[in-house]
Amino acid sequence: MRGGPRGGARGTVSRVYLYALLSAAPAGETGVGISHEPLRTVTADGLVALVGDVVEPPAVSAEALRAQDTLVSRLAGALDAVLPARFGTVVADDAALTQVLARRRTELMQALQRVAGCEQMTLRIWGERSAPMPPAAAGGDGPGSRYLAGRRHAHERARRAAELDGLRPALVGLVREERIERHDRPPLLATVQHLISRGASARYRATVEAGGALLAPWRVSVSGPWLPYAFGETAA
């Protein structure tokens, strides 16, 4: 479906609010969005976007965040893959949306394939201090080499959660992909996002709870299942 900016009440111009990218158009009614606007889909070269027409994007509130998560989750249950959009994403009109989707089609399709049949669990790692990393390799004698080695070490460290090493054997077969964000602000040390198969969250929780004692002195808390919010990143 294509269209230009639509006239709203009293001649105001509405914009297109993006809720999610879908693997297919929902079979039944899409219902209404968080501003009570009717939801519709915009299809662009195999990509399906779930959108609503709004005059203003919704204000940030607990209710609005919950409402958006709930309505996308409801539709996700009947679809193979859903990439939830970041809250507050608006585009000028359908033409602008289809243009962006067409330009980034390959990477967005890859992201949809990545999350197909999956949901997300969130682990937070707590403790007084982070697990030590192995020391950086010497990296040669010159200041340039040492600088590059230091950069590489920092880069690798940002993608490691050694605190979870005791749990990893038990998670093999459960976790499809992982994203790590280090905070290093004790007691919160890191947030780890795990992509798991839909329906596996109870087994995942039981595994984490059973293996938690192995992680001392670190503790973990778990939440989910969530829509795969952390796995929609594209090639960038």
Added chain:
Amino acid sequence: MSPPTRAGARELLESADDSLLDLVDNLLNRGVVISGEVMLGLAGVDLVYLRLQAVLCAADRVAERAEP
């Protein structure tokens, strides 16, 4: 509709329970981002600020709970 404000974001986070903090983190810090002609509609909300506040708020809450 009143525009979203930094004060509103602070109020949201300060009143948040743990499940809401994960919701805030997921919906405001993650989720697929479409760049290009698309704009984030959250005028007045600094996402970096929100992120920091969410993390600190979560950390403070767990620290309190962990104390005997």
